[in-house]
Amino acid sequence: MQERLAGEGSAPLYMRVRDQLAIRIEEGSLTPNTRLPSERILADEYGTTRVTARLALAQLEAEGRIFRSNRRGWFVSPPRxxxxxxxxxxxxxxxxxxxxxxxxxxxxxxxxxxxxxxxxxxxxxxxxxxxxxxxxxxxxxxxxxxxxxxxxxxxxxxxxxxxxxxxxxxxxxxxxxxxxxxxxxxxxxxxxxxxxxxxxxxxxxxxxxxxxxxxxxxxxxxxxxxxxxxxxxxxxxxxxxx
Amino acid sequence: MQERLAGEGSAPLYMRVRDQLAIRIEEGSLTPNTRLPSERILADEYGTTRVTARLALAQLEAEGRIFRSNRRGWFVSPPRxxxxxxxxxxxxxxxxxxxxxxxxxxxxxxxxxxxxxxxxxxxxxxxxxxxxxxxxxxxxxxxxxxxxxxxxxxxxxxxxxxxxxxxxxxxxxxxxxxxxxxxxxxxxxxxxxxxxxxxxxxxxxxxxxxxxxxxxxxxxxxxxxxxxxxxxxxxxxxxxxx
DNA sequence: CTGCTTTACTGGTATATACCAGTTTGACAA
DNA sequence: TTGTCAAACTGGTATATACCAGTAAAGCAG
CATH class of the missing domain: 3.40.1410.10 (Chorismate lyase-like)
Structure with a gap:
């Protein structure tokens, strides 16, 4: 993929990745309990590394929007x-x-x-x-x-x-x-x-x-x-x- | 320093660093609102890198035991x-x-x-x-x-x-x-x-x-x-x- | 002594890489 | 068809490194 995100807002890269994923969740292309693409694939899609992709994922996790299942992947959180x-x-x-x-x-x-x-x-x-x-x-x-x-x-x-x-x-x-x-x-x-x-x-x-x-x-x-x-x-x- | 932590419990290194810091907080050598040693110093003390030291600190932060002040350092949390x-x-x-x-x-x-x-x-x-x-x-x-x-x-x-x-x-x-x-x-x-x-x-x-x-x-x-x-x-x- | 500037230091962000430990899948044998 | 095993894939942990952006302290000029 190698589609690098524009740095317009000068927001940190990991937050821009977060925003992209948040949009995919909100608009419904990722629904509750759906698995997200793997960290390696996300890193590739957004032209960055796993470490940065993980920062974005940890961010969404902290917000309660996604959760992880040990070594199975990241999933969209169901409603509270x-x-x-x-x-x-x-x-x-x-x-x-x-x-x-x-x-x-x-x-x-x-x-x-x-x-x-x-x-x-x-x-x-x-x-x-x-x-x-x-x-x-x-x-x-x-x-x-x-x-x-x-x-x-x-x-x-x-x-x-x-x-x-x-x-x-x-x-x-x-x-x-x-x-x-x-x-x-x-x-x-x-x-x-x-x-x-x-x-x-x-x-x-x-x-x-x-x-x-x-x-x-x-x-x-x-x-x-x-x-x-x-x-x-x-x-x-x-x-x-x- | 370069004092490497024993790997007895086979717990991850960042958790062993966390435990050491938690002890220092509990026994009172680090009191509320005290600044912790800097990430670079902690990494050196425990013979590891900043990335791993930050994992340990993030752990304690998630537990509510320490907090950070932007670019000033990490501090021991006061009581809730x-x-x-x-x-x-x-x-x-x-x-x-x-x-x-x-x-x-x-x-x-x-x-x-x-x-x-x-x-x-x-x-x-x-x-x-x-x-x-x-x-x-x-x-x-x-x-x-x-x-x-x-x-x-x-x-x-x-x-x-x-x-x-x-x-x-x-x-x-x-x-x-x-x-x-x-x-x-x-x-x-x-x-x-x-x-x-x-x-x-x-x-x-x-x-x-x-x-x-x-x-x-x-x-x-x-x-x-x-x-x-x-x-x-x-x-x-x-x-x-x- | 006061106020400014420089400098050192702090955490924040990011890349590149490696190996480990479970999960899942697919190929193969029975 | 069923069961087993190996391979591929996942996140988890870890090292090494670099540069940036604020903070705070040291030093200097007035």
Missing amino acids: LIYKPTQDYSFSENVISQGRIPATETLDVTPTEINAWLATRTGLAVGDPIVWLRRRRQIDGRPVLVENIYLNPKRLPAIETYDFNRSLWKLLREQYGVELQGKHIEMYPTALVGPQANALGVTIGTAGLYVTRCSHDAEGGFVEFDEEFWLHDALSIQVEVY | LIYKPTQDYSFSENVISQGRIPATETLDVTPTEINAWLATRTGLAVGDPIVWLRRRRQIDGRPVLVENIYLNPKRLPAIETYDFNRSLWKLLREQYGVELQGKHIEMYPTALVGPQANALGVTIGTAGLYVTRCSHDAEGGFVEFDEEFWLHDALSIQVEVY
């Missing part, structure tokens, strides 16, 4: 899931209501003990028993979050014997009569590292959103503490205040 | 500001209550008209008058967000004549008797580009958090629409639900 933490309790119902297909996988269920960090979050004492549940959740087949859930076995006896590949919220309500009342939610953007990046199949350091949620029942007793690691391009958060 | 969108109305008061020093600069005040995008957000009609206000806000001298505020001149006559380098929320209450009642908040992680990156003095593409807030008064009338662009490492969001 709208998530209303003050209203939504069920991931699955929320995903379905937006016309998409949810999936949940249980990675691990481990009875363990409260450590210092969990003690300050849950109000329980260090050494108290807790059930640690790890799940991965998908939208349209794409893993978008992993979560660590810590369940209070005093409030939820034999909780570890249930199937977790379904709505936890429904399980708590139907099997234990728990009506979640209060929640404390905290969230901030950060990078996905270690087990979280692995479980989501993304490069270590991919941008993410970290969300924690501590739920209590109607009597104010601690029920569950939830720690979620989302892909940063997968959700949009909405809060209504009255 | 805790922001409770359901409770907090005043940026300044919130910053002060966390023992830090706020500052606000008015960048621009422009009377203009509602466009299609604003119409869907505010409920007003295309062509209706609106006052567009641009501000930059700092914590301890570091610009952490820029905002576009759209004020309803029908509800707030002569609003453009006031000084905006203070709490807008107090201005509305004291001068117009507005008691904000309902808010619709939306937020998602994205990259800072164009005027926003410029105003914050960061590289185009720096990770950010985009927050919009639409406020109504007690009678349900539209008062103001606010669009905020935050540095991604500057805040932690907390929501309480009862």
Whole structure:
């Protein structure tokens, strides 16, 4: 190809490449979940090198417009899931209501003990028993979050014997009569590292959103503490205040 | 120096450099707002090249642990500001209550008209008058967000004549008797580009958090629409639900 | 001491190249 | 037709190098 981009705007080359790709996404010639041309081909098309092409791709990734799948290529990001933490309790119902297909996988269920960090979050004492549940959740087949859930076995006896590949919220309500009342939610953007990046199949350091949620029942007793690691391009958060 | 890092864990070199720097931050030999050694010096210290050193730095930046100031160097990030969108109305008061020093600069005040995008957000009609206000806000001298505020001149006559380098929320209450009642908040992680990156003095593409807030008064009338662009490492969001 | 200019230093952008580690595809054998 | 294996291709990591564009410090002139 060797079609060099004009340097009119004097913008950096990698931003001009970014702009060209953004146009191809916006105008619809590249639709959600479509694979982009490979880095080597893009570099050739725009008359530059892989390093610069990767800068342009990293830019679009940071904007949440494309994502990568390990050694498979770059893909156009699907729309963000709208998530209303003050209203939504069920991931699955929320995903379905937006016309998409949810999936949940249980990675691990481990009875363990409260450590210092969990003690300050849950109000329980260090050494108290807790059930640690790890799940991965998908939208349209794409893993978008992993979560660590810590369940209070005093409030939820034999909780570890249930199937977790379904709505936890429904399980708590139907099997234990728990009506979640209060929640404390905290969230901030950060990078996905270690087990979280692995479980989501993304490069270590991919941008993410970290969300924690501590739920209590109607009597104010601690029920569950939830720690979620989302892909940063997968959700949009909405809060209504009255 | 030329002290090459052992490759025991077989982790990539740039991650091992990252780990070394993270330790220096955690143990306190690098404190908030301290400048890190320059990229060239780091590359030399760890026996590698600038490109790899930059990978390590970009990693820590994505995690929100360091930030850069254009051509001045890399610095250790200060703690995140805790922001409770359901409770907090005043940026300044919130910053002060966390023992830090706020500052606000008015960048621009422009009377203009509602466009299609604003119409869907505010409920007003295309062509209706609106006052567009641009501000930059700092914590301890570091610009952490820029905002576009759209004020309803029908509800707030002569609003453009006031000084905006203070709490807008107090201005509305004291001068117009507005008691904000309902808010619709939306937020998602994205990259800072164009005027926003410029105003914050960061590289185009720096990770950010985009927050919009639409406020109504007690009678349900539209008062103001606010669009905020935050540095991604500057805040932690907390929501309480009862 | 003050104010200006020069210089050194910083990160920002870019090229060229190489090898590695998974994924996908296509050829071939059973 | 099915299963296996090799080849081609993908992004991931890394070195070496160069020049540009701002920042900050040193030095000099007044």
